[in-house]
Amino acid sequence: MTRHHPESTSLMEFSAGTLSDPHALCIRLHLEKCALCRSRVDTLESLGAVMLEQQPLTDSSVPAASTFDAILARIDSETAPVKSPQQRQDLIKKLLGCDINDLPWKRQLGDVSMLDVTDRFPGQKERVVLQKLSSGGKAPAHTHRGTETTIVLQGAFSDNNGIFNQWDFAVLDHNDNHRPVAVGHEDCITLSVLSAPLKLTGTFTRLLNPFMS
Secondary structure, eight states, X not given: OOOOOOOHXXXXXXXXXXXXXXXXXXXXXXXXXXXXXXHHHHHHHHHHHHHHHHSOOOGGGSOOHHHHHHHHHHHHHOOOOOOOOOOOXXXXXXXXXXXXXXXXXXXXSTTEEEEEOGGGSTTOSSEEEEEEEOTTOBXXXXXXXXXXXXXXXXXXXXXXXXXXXXXXXXXXXXXOOBOOEEESSSOEEEEEEESSOEEEOSTTGGGGGGGOO
């Protein structure tokens, strides 16, 4: 069961088709397993279709995020059952050409391995990486120079924001200083989209910041 979801503004942008390809992929992976957010997106798309029928879509005609928050709150309170998820392609396997456990991982710091897949998204400004945190391992303490959007593909990790299980969604920025720990009996693998390099904050690891890219 997913407990951490994209914000309503992100779902709105996904519905409108304005997200970058890597961010849209993260949303699509979450939607594949989250009935709640699928219901929200379905409603947003229906609402958008009605708006287009009623008037041309301009910047001034787009409802404010607070308006959509109210709409989504009403959706959450409804008891109508969510449609069962349709059979979908394995997006990650299609992206990578193989299972995530068979990738040529590159060891980074301590328990963390990484694979940069930015080249799979030509023309995108963000950096797109797969990260693997060994079972029971800890990532270096760090914050973010920009924004990091992450979805858990396998396993789980915990930090000061709680426990993030498979298909959970997280968005972090310079206000977040954390040290993720892999929980459970398998490696934790995540897909992340970064607008800027991380900033290490540990006593010794911070010395490596000039080499972070």
